Amino acid sequence: MIAGPVMLHGYLPAILGGLQSTLSVAAASLLVACIFGLVGAAAKLSASPAANRAALVYTTLIRGVPELVLMLLIFYGGQIAINALADRMGAGYIDVNPFIAGTMTLGFIFGAFLTETFRGAVLAIPRGQTEAALAYGLTRGQVLRRITLPQMIRHAIPGFTNSWLVMLKASALVSIIGLDDMVHRANLAAAATRQPFTFYATIALIYLALTTVSILALGWLERRYSLGVRKADFR
């Protein structure tokens, strides 16, 4: 192995391995968040008052508490709850996998933010379009697939970009519940080499690169989905 500042004293592969786990946590959490967000938005838009209220409680609670506290509460509380349940059913001790706990927590938290994004995106579609589609005899499923979803994506992208960036940065917190992500690898390397600044600055730059790529990619996607939409021209 080449040692030296360029290879971060041989820790570059370790950091990149951490990057891989940071990316898998972020991607898996995003998937979970989208599911929670779609269900939450459906509940907020539904005609059932019970579903409305449940969704309101969900989004309000999540917005009122820091991510780190929610993560610790769900990780440690969930561990205790699952083991109490397992104990009752006569199973042995279950060790909650920090990857699953981390992604579920991040997904649950950012699902609340996406709920609002998706709800707003659906409301931004003119009502007449849904009515017209139904009048033409399309089923509810067809309306969702052909009318609502494709247009919703366009309206949801700005809010989605924002939530994704916040979540990507919040994923650094999973190191606190024991996940072996990029921050954790940097902690180890910093302790071993006594060069904390080098490693924290390195991962900061990697995060910056990730956010930059995300902004560019989602900006491209937004333009792609806005083809055919005229914008006010102030020139």
Place this chain on the structure above:
Amino acid sequence: MIDFSVIVENIPAFWKGLQVTLLLLVIACASGFVLSVPLAVARVSPNPWLARPVFLFTYVLRGTPLLVQMFMVYHGLAQFEAVRESIFWVALKSPWFCAWLVFTLNTTAYTTEIFAGALRATPSGELEAARSLGLTDGAMYRRILLPSALRRALPQYGNEVVMMMHATAIASTVTLVEITRVARDVYYNHLSAVESFGVAAVIYFVLTFSLVGLFKLAEKRFLRHLRPDTAGAL
């Protein structure tokens, strides 16, 4: 089940933690506000030598996790002998100073963008009127642009203060005993998540909605001119 004796026993600790959280919030937001106003003015300036560096600052601070920024300053700076031997080391080895510094820089970055956005949303008529009255740039900003932009920014600024309050939980990773650290200590002593993190969550929740309420009041006071005219109609 919830063990209320654990909660009661730790009320004084949580009370102290609450004070630390609030103090962190106040010092970070106060210095952040003071820095953001001039930086926002620079950010919207047509002079790229002023606007670009500010953009770079907000972009880097907003593009990296707060936790990493905190570790960079608190653990990282000790790597350099020059820093350890400088007069700043007295301050930089203190977790309080590092937390204040990092939180201030972080909230300054977000607040600068909020204020800059509000400045850009100034109706061009206001600017033209100010210029035609012969106001100097300083007077224009002091009397016309900033009062109206800061008012417009109030709802978003309220959000940022709430976010900052939540961000103070990161101070628990650098030995400051604020609410989250108290909760973690209670958890390690009693191994019960609800009595520790649950209590912390409730405190943060109450704090969040108190702040939201305060900002609603402020909006009522400062954004009165934007409310639909219901009283006048009668």
